[in-house]
Structure formats: C-alpha cells, structure tokens
Amino acid sequence: MAAIFQGVGAAAALSSSLSxxxxxxxxxxxxxxxxxxxxVVRSDGRVNLNPKGRRAQQLISxxxxxxxxxxxxxxxxxPGHELLLFEALxxxxxxxxxxxxxxxxxxxxxxxxxxxxxxxxxxxxxFGDLRVLDTPIAENSFTGMGIGAAMTGLRPVVEGMNMGFLxxxxxxxxxxxxxxxxxxxxQFTIPIVIRGPGGVGRQLGAEHSQxxxxxxxxxxxxxxxxxxxxxxxKGLMKAAIRSENPVILFEHVLLYNLKxxxxxxxxxCNLEEAEMVRPGEHVTxxxxxxxxxxxxxAAKTLVNKGYDPEVIDIRSLKPFDLxxxxxxxxxxxxxxxxxxxxRTGGIGxxxxxxxxxxxNDYLDAPIMCLSxxxxxxxYAGTLExxxxxxxxxxxxxxxxxxx
Amino acid sequence: xxxxxxxxxxxxxxDLLKPLCSAISLRRPISTDTTPITVxxxxxxxxxxxDTPSRSVQTNAKELFTFFRDMALMRRMEIAADSLYKAKLxxxxxxxxxxxxxxxxxxxxAITKKDCIITAYRDHCTFVSRGGTLLEVFxxxxxRQAGCSRGKGGSMHFYKKDxxxxxxxxxxxAQVPLGCGLAFAQKYSKDEAxxxxxxxxxxxxxxxxxEALNISALWDLPAILVCENNHYGMGTAEWRAAxxxxxxxxxxxxxxxxxxxxxxxxxxxxxxxxxxxALKNGPIRGKSLSLVEAIxxxxxxxxxxxxxxxxxxxxxxxxxxxxxxxxSTYRTRDEITGVRQERxxxxxxxxxxxxxxxxxxxxxxxxxxxxxxxxxxxxxxAKENPLPESSELFTNVYAKGLGxxxxxxxxxxxxxxxx
Numbered sequence: 001m002a003a004i005f006q007g008v009g010a011a012a013a014l015s016s017s018l019s020x021x022x023x024x025x026x027x028x029x030x031x032x033x034x035x036x037x038x039x040v041v042r043s044d045g046r047v048n049l050n051p052k053g054r055r056a057q058q059l060i061s062x063x064x065x066x067x068x069x070x071x072x073x074x075x076x077x078x079p080g081h082e083l084l085l086f087e088a089l090x091x092x093x094x095x096x097x098x099x100x101x102x103x104x105x106x107x108x109x110x111x112x113x114x115x116x117x118x119x120x121x122x123x124x125x126x127f128g129d130l131r132v133l134d135t136p137i138a139e140n141s142f143t144g145m146g147i148g149a150a151m152t153g154l155r156p157v158v159e160g161m162n163m164g165f166l167x168x169x170x171x172x173x174x175x176x177x178x179x180x181x182x183x184x185x186x187q188f189t190i191p192i193v194i195r196g197p198g199g200v201g202r203q204l205g206a207e208h209s210q211x212x213x214x215x216x217x218x219x220x221x222x223x224x225x226x227x228x229x230x231x232x233x234k235g236l237m238k239a240a241i242r243s244e245n246p247v248i249l250f251e252h253v254l255l256y257n258l259k260x261x262x263x264x265x266x267x268x269c270n271l272e273e274a275e276m277v278r279p280g281e282h283v284t285x286x287x288x289x290x291x292x293x294x295x296x297x298a299a300k301t302l303v304n305k306g307y308d309p310e311v312i313d314i315r316s317l318k319p320f321d322l323x324x325x326x327x328x329x330x331x332x333x334x335x336x337x338x339x340x341x342x343r344t345g346g347i348g349x350x351x352x353x354x355x356x357x358x359x360n361d362y363l364d365a366p367i368m369c370l371s372x373x374x375x376x377x378x379y380a381g382t383l384e385x386x387x388x389x390x391x392x393x394x395x396x397x398x399x400x401x402x403x
Numbered sequence: 404x405x406x407x408x409x410x411x412x413x414x415x416x417x418d419l420l421k422p423l424c425s426a427i428s429l430r431r432p433i434s435t436d437t438t439p440i441t442v443x444x445x446x447x448x449x450x451x452x453x454d455t456p457s458r459s460v461q462t463n464a465k466e467l468f469t470f471f472r473d474m475a476l477m478r479r480m481e482i483a484a485d486s487l488y489k490a491k492l493x494x495x496x497x498x499x500x501x502x503x504x505x506x507x508x509x510x511x512x513a514i515t516k517k518d519c520i521i522t523a524y525r526d527h528c529t530f531v532s533r534g535g536t537l538l539e540v541f542x543x544x545x546x547r548q549a550g551c552s553r554g555k556g557g558s559m560h561f562y563k564k565d566x567x568x569x570x571x572x573x574x575x576x577a578q579v580p581l582g583c584g585l586a587f588a589q590k591y592s593k594d595e596a597x598x599x600x601x602x603x604x605x606x607x608x609x610x611x612x613x614e615a616l617n618i619s620a621l622w623d624l625p626a627i628l629v630c631e632n633n634h635y636g637m638g639t640a641e642w643r644a645a646x647x648x649x650x651x652x653x654x655x656x657x658x659x660x661x662x663x664x665x666x667x668x669x670x671x672x673x674x675x676x677x678x679x680x681a682l683k684n685g686p687i688r689g690k691s692l693s694l695v696e697a698i699x700x701x702x703x704x705x706x707x708x709x710x711x712x713x714x715x716x717x718x719x720x721x722x723x724x725x726x727x728x729x730x731s732t733y734r735t736r737d738e739i740t741g742v743r744q745e746r747x748x749x750x751x752x753x754x755x756x757x758x759x760x761x762x763x764x765x766x767x768x769x770x771x772x773x774x775x776x777x778x779x780x781x782x783x784x785a786k787e788n789p790l791p792e793s794s795e796l797f798t799n800v801y802a803k804g805l806g807x808x809x810x811x812x813x814x815x816x817x818x819x820x821x822x
Contacts, residue, residue, distance in 0.1 A: 138614035141580035148584020175574050183560035185552035186799040221800055244802035
C-alpha cells in the first residue's frame with residue numbers, strides 16, 4: 001500500500017545514493033552538536049545533513065515526526081487546524097465513510113450515544129443507522145459479523161469499547177479474521193479495522209486496564225498499529241480503513257484529549273512505518289502509545305544531563321519497522337525499549353528478539369527493556385503508578401545503558 | 404414460488420406414461436422432462452411461531468434425476484474420501500457428510516447462486532452443490548495445488564467465492580456470526596438475497612449463536628439459521644448436551660421450522676418457504692432514522708420478528724463425527740443400519756423415480772456406475788497434481804498492500820516477493 005506522504009515527490013528527489021548506503025561511520029564524522037545543527041535521519045533512512053537551524057529548533061520541540069519539509073512547515077505554522085486526538089480519529093473515520101460507501105462502524109454505543117469516548121460522535125446522525133450500528137453487548141458475534149461482512153467486500157470498523165472486551169472475540173479475530181485469506185487460498189480478503197482504547201488508565205481496575213497487543217501479536221495475517229498523536233491517529237485510522245488486510249488499531253484511554261495542530265489536507269500514515277520522534281546520538285529508545293510521552297518527558301531530563309537520546313515511536317506493532325529501527329541501532333549501538341505491555345511475552349520481548357537476531361553485531365550493550373510489571377493492574381493510585389514505567393525509571397535506565 | 408401450481412398436479416401423473424413409452428431406452432428425454440410431479444414429504448412440518456408450508460412439493464422428472472445424480476455423486480465422493488483417508492492420502496481431520504446429502508441438494512434447489520451459504524467443517528458436499536468440481540475437492544483434501552484453497556485450507560476450509568459459498572470453518576459455531584455478517588452485507592447492499600448459516604446440533608449450544616440470533620432479529624437481517632441436527636455432537640447425543648433439543652424453537656421470537664432432513668423435497672420446500680418469507684418482508688431500506696423514529700420502529704415490531712428464521716433439519720450421518728471416530732461407541736450399529744434402510748435420502752429418490760416409472764433399475768445403476776467412474780477419474784487426476792511450492796507458504800498471508808516485497812532487516816536484500 002502506497003504511503004501517501006506529503007511531499008513524497010520531493011522526498012523521492014533526494015539522491016538515491018544516500019538511501020541504501022547508510023553508513024554509520026560517515027555519520028559520526030559530520031559535525032554534530034546538540035541544539036546547533038545536526039543530521040536528521042528520516043524514518044525511511046534518507047539523511048538530511050545539517051538542516052537549517054530554525055527548522056532544527058522546531059523539530060526538537062515538536063514531538064511529531066519529521067515527514068518532509070512542507071509537512072513540517074504546515075504543521076507548525078498557521079495552516080491546519082487544532083483538535084483533540086479523539087476528534088482526529090473521528091475526522092479520519094468520517095472522511096473515510098464519506099469517501100467509501102462500504103465503510104460502516106459497529107460497536108457498543110457507537111451510534112446514538114456517540115461513542116463512549118466520542119470517537120463516533122455525530123456519525124449516526126450523518127450516516128444513518130445502517131452505517132453506524134449500535135450492537136448489543138455481544139463482542140464475539142458482532143466481531144464475527146464484521147468479519148463476515150468484510151468477506152463480501154464491506155469495510156467495517158469494529159469498535160471494542162475497551163480493548164479488553166475483545167478477548168471475548170479472540171476466536172473470531174484469530175481464526176477468522178487473521179486466517180481466512182490464507183485458508184481460502186486468497187479468495188477472500190478481510191478489510192476490517194478493529195479498534196478500541198486499551199492500556200492502563202486512571203485507576204480503572206485490572207480488567208479495564210489490559211494491553212492486548214501482546215496477545216494478538218502472534219496471530220498471522222493481521223496488522224497491528226498503535227497511535228499516539230492526533231496526527232498519526234487520523235493518518236493510521238484512514239490507512240487502516242483503506243488497507244485490504246485486517247488491522248487492529250490500538251488507542252490509549254489516556255491519550256484521547258491530546259491536542260495538536262494537524263494539516264487540513266487529506267493524508268494517511270504508512271501502516272508499517274515507525275515514527276522518528278526525536279533524532280539523537282547516544283541511545284535508541286523504542287516506544288509506542290502512551291509511553292512515548294513518558295519517554296519524551298524523560299528525554300528532557302536526559303538532555304539536561306547531557307545525553308542525546310533518539311526516540312522512535314514504533315507505531316507499527318506488527319510487523320515491526322526493522323528498517324528504521326535497524327538504522328537507528330546502527331547509529332547509536334544502544335537500545336532501550338519502553339513499553340506499557342507486561343514483561344512476559346510483550347511487544348518488547350518480541351522486539352528484543354528481533355533486534356538481537358538481526359543487529360546483534362551493532363550492539364554495544366545488551367538491550368534493556370522497561371515494561372509494566374507482570375501483575376493485574378491494581379486500583380490504588382500509588383500502586384498503579386508503580387505498575388507502569390515512569391520517566392524517572394527511564395532516565396535511570398539510559399544512564400545505566402550509557403555507562 | 405412453486406406452491407402456486409399445486410392444483411392441477413394430480414391429474415398429470417397419468418400423462419407421464421406417454422413420454423416414458425417413447426423414451427424407455429433413452430435416458431436423455433426423461434431426464435429433461437419438466438412436466439410437474441407432486442410429491443408428498445415424508446412427514447408434515449412442525450413450526451414455531453409461523454405457518455407450516457404444504458406437504459405437497461412440486462417437482463419434475465428432471466429435478467428428480469438431478470437430485471438422484473447429485474446425491475449419488477456426493478455419496479460416492481464421501482466414500483471415496485473415506486478410502487483415501489485410510490490410504491493416508493488425506494490426513495488430519497476429515498468429516499464426512501454421507502447420509503446428510505439431502506440437506507445440501509434440497510437447499511441448493513431452492514435458492515440461487517446469489518444467496519450465500521456458510522457452513523462448518525462438514526462442507527465437502529455443500530461445496531459441490533455450490534458448483535465445486537470433484538477435482539477441486541480431492542486435490543484440496545490431498546493438499547495439492549489444484550485444490551479450491553490451493554492446498555492450504557484442507558478438508559475444513561473449502562470456499563467458493565464466485566458462487567457465494569463462504570466455507571468451511573473449523574471452530575464450532577464461529578461461522579454463525581459470520582453468516583449473520585453476510586446477511587448484514589446483503590441488506591446493506593440491498594441484494595435481495597438471503598444467507599443460510601448452517602450449524603450442527605452441537606453448535607446449537609454455543610453462546611455466539613444466540614448473540615448472532617439476537618442481532619439478526621434486531622436488525623432484521625435476511626439470515627436463515629439452519630441446524631443440521633444429526634443427533635450427535637461428536638460423541639455426545641443431543642439429549643445429553645441440550646436441555647431442550649427442540650432446536651427450531653430455540654429462537655424464541657424467531658420463527659422456526661422442523662424439517663425431515665433426509666427428504667430432499669422437504670428440505671427444498673422449507674428453504675423455499677424460508678427464503679420467500681425473508682424476502683417478502685423486505686429489509687428496512689437504509690434510511691437515516693432519528694432516535695425517535697428508531698424507538699418507534701422497534702417498539703412497533705411484534706414479538707415475532709419479521710423474517711429471521713431457524714430451520715432444523717432432522718438428519719443423520721452414517722460415518723462417525725470424523726474419520727478418527729468409529730461412530731459406533733456412542734450409538735448402535737442397528738441404529739445406523741435402521742436409518743439407512745428406512746430414511747436414506749438416495750434410496751428415497753430412487754424409489755420415487757422407480758415408482759413414477761421414470762427409469763429402470765438398470766438405468767439408475769448405470770448412472771451410479773458413471774458417477775463412480777467420474778469420481779475415480781477425479782481422484783486419479785488429483786493424485787497426479789503437484790503439492791504446493793515452498794514459496795506458497797508465504798502467499799496470501801496478507802493481501803497485496805503490505806509492501807510487494809519483503810526485505811531482510813537491512814532492506815538490502817529482497818527476501819521474497821509477496822503476491
């Protein structure tokens with residue numbers, strides 16, 4: 001699926017000699033100093049040496065990935081509009097529903113109620129009851145129905161009110177959604193999007209604070225993406241709906257009210273690509289979803305202490321964007337993974353395996369992984385805080401890694 | 404559809420002798436004869452929350468021969484699959500449908516290819532009735548390239564998209580929500596077609612079935628749930644698994660019909676009735692409803708819902724649940740032979756053909772010989788067919804769009820070109 005990045009034409013104009021011959025030695029020799037000028041490694045590996053200082057300033061303070069010159073300009077200057085993450089999701093969904101009549105939404109309370117997190121607000125009024133369907137509380141069957149409808153060519157967006165409820169539909173997601181394209185010998189595609197909020201919230205209790213990305217990650221045939229900013233939320237939502245493959249879009253309960261300025265024009269984000277949040281030198285920090293913000297907070301402290309972390313929001317949980325990650329590892333030689341998943345069998349565990357398998361020679365130190373504790377999330381606020389990775393722990397980990 | 408021409412049928416039976424005399428030596432004229440014949444179903448229908456269709460079914464010689472041929476073909480195919488399994492050419496699970504052919508054949512006669520069928524893992528015969536070829540069946544069972552799923556699905560994953568056959572599912576009961584999804588898509592696209600979602604008496608106790616039933620009734624979907632009740636959920640008899648084995652009543656508000664599934668005409672009649680009922684009541688044209696309108700609409704519907712229905716087919720399987728189940732530990736051999744003698748679907752059609760003097764015993768035997776040869780040829784052809792290439796392992800995991808090429812971690816070398 002083509003990534004319709006803004007300015008992709010301009011990007012392609014960059015010399016191809018740079019793209020596949022990325023050499024870390026060459027990189028180190030160029031004059032780099034934090035704050036003054038530095039090289040921007042784009043997420044697709046092209047190197048932009050010494051961009052203008054002003055833009056460099058914007059790139060640090062703006063937590064959104066560098067897409068290309070025009071995109072960076074448009075998202076930081078006046079054009080574009082400001083909105084919250086859930087509104088961005090809604091915008092993406094609405095635009096896709098307008099664009100393609102086959103797109104429909106199914107979920108609990110998505111229609112008349114407007115969605116429990118207001119992602120589908122106003123859609124039922126606009127598109128009618130046949131396209132925005134309020135389902136009874138029957139995840140197993142309405143996920144199955146979404147898959148059945150997708151087999152005929154419709155493009156349903158199934159919402160789990162909380163990701164944890166989708167465990168009830170695990171059979172449908174694993175056996176039908178993931179496997180039908182294969183077991184039918186390619187006859188059916190399942191262009192379904194399964195989305196919902198997950199992650200640890202504010203004292204929601206154990207059952208409502210689950211991180212299902214670790215359970216779904218081995219299902220063959222599905223793609224998983226996690227959004228973290230309004231920009232990528234809208235982009236990923238649109239890309240997921242347009243994709244012919246089943247996509248699970250993981251949102252986070254606590255990120256719905258993030259505000260950001262996003263472009264007015266139509267754009268999508270590549271489903272398989274990671275986002276370069278903050279280019280750096282000393283250590284690669286891989287993260288996704290809410291932990292990105294904990295990492296960025298820790299990054300401020302780290303910068304003050306003299307470290308230069310490179311922060312990558314991996315976004316694509318299945319498959320991993322080993323290209324971007326690999327380039328980063330080759331540059332910094334140290335990896336820290338910060339995730340909200342549990343330690344056992346989480347995304348971090350798979351990522352460690354993937355990086356070790358492919359980039360072991362480039363590593364100066366063993367990969368560190370900070371994950372949530374292997375416990376059901378407690379209700380008490382203090383305990384809940386300890387369950388999840390906090391910025392202070394990230395700072396300590398980087399210091400330890402960079403010794 | 405066929406119900407309106409019942410009146411003049413009884414007087415026609417005498418006319419049948421005329422074409423017969425001239426054609427006794429030639430099979431072809433008889434098999435294309437379309438003069439109506441009326442047949443009575445073996446037992447009357449029992450209904451729940453709706454009217455019963457008539458016991459008299461309109462048919463003709465052509466249809467009788469088609470039924471006979473199709474069912475004999477399916478029977479022969481399943482028995483051949485049995486031998487292939489014992490010869491270790493078919494591995495894994497193999498669930499055979501012999502004994503239940505009337506359901507597949509009768510249903511197909513009542514509907515068009517626009518209507519969708521989805522069933523569980525006992526799908527070989529349903530696949531054939533939807534237009535699948537014998538080669539595709541045997542090749543898939545043996546895991547060859549010419550199989551309907553390119554050898555990657557196996558016995559439980561037969562699909563035929565162009566004739567709206569949606570499989571072929573291994574997990575008990577999971578196909579019913581899928582089937583309701585198909586019905587939803589039909590309503591969404593205003594297809595004027597229905598979906599038949601088949602499941603067994605074992606699956607009837609699955610929660611997702613009731614969930615799907617509820618949603619289908621609520622949203623007025625043209626879904627017809629068909630319970631193929633062969634009285635055994637693998638090794639457990641229905642009375643040991645279900646508090647209420649009246650599966651056609653389980654819909655509560657949904658109309659239900661109990662049908663003799665060993666009688667192809669009863670099945671055909673019931674399916675025709677069900678489809679008509681579903682389409683006559685027509686789905687709500689998808690207009691944007693305000694909250695007030697929606698509430699009014701739902702409260703105005705009576706307890707008996709428009710057209711989501713359950714058909715219970717009282718049928719029987721001669722083989723065990725699958726090839727690894729002898730089928731005799733939980734039921735007596737006498738029971739099996741008893742059903743075979745009294746209710747066998749192929750025998751019923753044979754008797755009908757003979758009693759209406761449409762063909763002789765020898766002619767029917769010739770048809771069966773022909774079928775046997777057809778099956779043997781298909782098996783021979785399938786055996787010749789190659790196994791899938793190793794690169795097929797990675798095809799169809801994702802639809803095209805997840806990059807056309809798969810690179811190594813460095814993106815320097817292309818590992819595979821994905822289709």
